[in-house]
Amino acid sequence: QKEVEQxxxxxxVPEGAIASLNCTYSDRGSxxxxxxxxxxxxxxxxxxxxxxxxxxxxxxxxxQLNKASQYVSLLIRDSQPxxxxxxxxxxxxxxxxxxxxxxxxxxx
Amino acid sequence: DAGVIQSPRHEVTEMGQxxxxxxxxxxGHDYLFWYRQTMMRGLxxxxxxxxxxxxxxxxxxxDRFSAKMPNASFSTLKIQxxxxxxxAVYFCASKxxxxxxxxxxYFGPGTRLTVL
Numbered sequence: 001q002k003e004v005e006q007x008x009x010x011x012x013v014p015e016g017a018i019a020s021l022n023c024t025y026s027d028r029g030s031x032x033x034x035x036x037x038x039x040x041x042x043x044x045x046x047x048x049x050x051x052x053x054x055x056x057x058x059x060x061x062x063x064q065l066n067k068a069s070q071y072v073s074l075l076i077r078d079s080q081p082x083x084x085x086x087x088x089x090x091x092x093x094x095x096x097x098x099x100x101x102x103x104x105x106x107x108x
Numbered sequence: 109d110a111g112v113i114q115s116p117r118h119e120v121t122e123m124g125q126x127x128x129x130x131x132x133x134x135x136g137h138d139y140l141f142w143y144r145q146t147m148m149r150g151l152x153x154x155x156x157x158x159x160x161x162x163x164x165x166x167x168x169x170x171d172r173f174s175a176k177m178p179n180a181s182f183s184t185l186k187i188q189x190x191x192x193x194x195x196a197v198y199f200c201a202s203k204x205x206x207x208x209x210x211x212x213x214y215f216g217p218g219t220r221l222t223v224l
Contacts, residue, residue, distance in 0.1 A: 043199055043216060046212050095153050096141075096153065098150060099150070101150060
């Protein structure tokens with residue numbers, strides 16, 4: 001089993017809708033979790049991190065963490081065409097273990 | 109701040125040749141990471157350094173790969189001899205250890221390597 005699993009996608013959503021991305025991890029001792037966005041041909045860039053159970057909001061993005069279920073998600077509200085990218089979930093233990101990524105396409 | 113700098117941005121070489129990828133981390137960052145990204149395997153950590161010392165090289169695929177960090181502002185990843193299956197995008201990333209579990213890694217633009 002891979003350390004970090006993401007729903008495979010691709011995910012296509014209409015403009016203005018909510019995009020929901022899911023991620024599970026295998027190491028119950030993992031402490032912090034990151035969501036990176038990667039545009040085609042570019043490097044990953046951090047969107048947000050979370051380390052406490054519950055929700056964390058930053059603009060149109062909300063990360064949700066449930067350590068008991070070993071589950072972390074990312075919601076993108078009011079999706080825009082500029083949100084079209086691959087979203088990488090990562091689990092931190094001084095080194096990041098990345099999921100395979102979910103490609104999101106926002107249809108105008 | 110210039111961010112993480114990588115060179116070259118693109119490299120095309122023939123099988124059997126030596127390839128050297130270079131990275132300059134963000135000034136003041138004490139961790140440096142080398143990643144490889146392919147469609148098949150995603151983003152994989154190859155090796156990381158702390159204060160110029162290699163800490164974990166378990167991701168280095170085989171002896172053909174080697175990495176060095178002679179000082180705080182420079183690192184190299186070398187492949188000798190290169191093979192077509194080494195074709196990938198290689199990213200360098202750095203971070204500052206603030207003792208915070210939410211330390212953020214900053215990625216360079218990557219080097220796209222093609223081995224013919």
